[in-house]
Amino acid sequence: GAGVSQSPSNKVTEKGKDVELRCDPISGHTALYWYRQSLGQGLEFLIYFQGNSAPDKSGLPSDRFSAERTGGSVSTLTIQRTQQEDSAVYLCASSSQTGRGGELFFGEGSRLTVL
Amino acid sequence: DAKTTQPPSMDCAEGRAANLPCNHSTISGNEYVYWYRQIHSQGPQYIIHGLKNNETNEMASLIITEDRKSSTLILPHATLRDTAVYYCIVPNYGQNFVFGPGTRLSVLP
Numbered sequence: 220g221a222g223v224s225q226s227p228s229n230k231v232t233e234k235g236k237d238v239e240l241r242c243d244p245i246s247g248h249t250a251l252y253w254y255r256q257s258l259g260q261g262l263e264f265l266i267y268f269q270g271n272s273a274p275d276k277s278g279l280p281s282d283r284f285s286a287e288r289t290g291g292s293v294s295t296l297t298i299q300r301t302q303q304e305d306s307a308v309y310l311c312a313s314s315s316q317t318g319r320g321g322e323l324f325f326g327e328g329s330r331l332t333v334l
Numbered sequence: 335d336a337k338t339t340q341p342p343s344m345d346c347a348e349g350r351a352a353n354l355p356c357n358h359s360t361i362s363g364n365e366y367v368y369w370y371r372q373i374h375s376q377g378p379q380y381i382i383h384g385l386k387n388n389e390t391n392e393m394a395s396l397i398i399t400e401d402r403k404s405s406t407l408i409l410p411h412a413t414l415r416d417t418a419v420y421y422c423i424v425p426n427y428g429q430n431f432v433f434g435p436g437t438r439l440s441v442l443p
Contacts, residue, residue, distance in 0.1 A: 252430060252431065254433070261419075261433060261434070261435050261436065262372075262378065262421075262433040264430060264431075264432050264433070267430035275430055310377055310378075312377075312378075312431075322368070322380040322383065323370070323378070323380060323431055324380070325377035325378050325379075326377060327376075327377060328377055
């Protein structure tokens with residue numbers, strides 16, 4: 220596709236359930252980021268993939284959160300045993316080149332509501 | 335990331351220029367300055383970026399001081415639709431983009 224695609228756009232789940240959020244970056248983009256944004260708050264960095272390098276997981280808030288990126292393209296963010304405080308919009312972004320003139324392209328986000 | 339400092343909020347009259355400052359005193363020679371904005375309920379939108387020279391595009395102008403320790407984003411004729419949170423980011427090469435709290439710009443009629 221032309222842009223970053225995220226699915227589902229909306230997810231409502233019960234506390235304790237696992238959820239998977241998908242991000243399909245722009246073709247050829249080597250860098251992929253996950254952020255989350257709680258209501259009325261700023262963007263919180265979660266994890267960053269760059270090519271074949273080990274991902275930067277420094278922003279993951281707990282071991283219930285994990286992410287993988289298969290074949291250097293699609294990424295899945297998994298939240299296990301969801302809690303109400305996990306409710307947020309989860310944003311994915313991709314870039315062709317970081318720090319040297321490459322801009323981030325964001326998806327529309329996945330809104331997660333944990334009841 | 336080089337740390338950036340922005341005022342938490344600013345107001346601007348519709349039709350006037352909006353000048354948003356950013357301090358990045360620890361920036362190193364090969365680090366770019368990026369500006370993004372986030373309009374309510376939408377994902378962040380790229381505005382402009384620069385390294386040393388001033389830059390201009392259809393959205394805005396970016397003025398970077400000669401010592402590169404600060405920059406100013408200029409929206410030449412602000413409209414109500416420019417009301418948003420504006421983020422100034424200086425990512426290290428090969429490292430991640432970390433968004434700070436940004437500047438909440440309110441364009442007033």
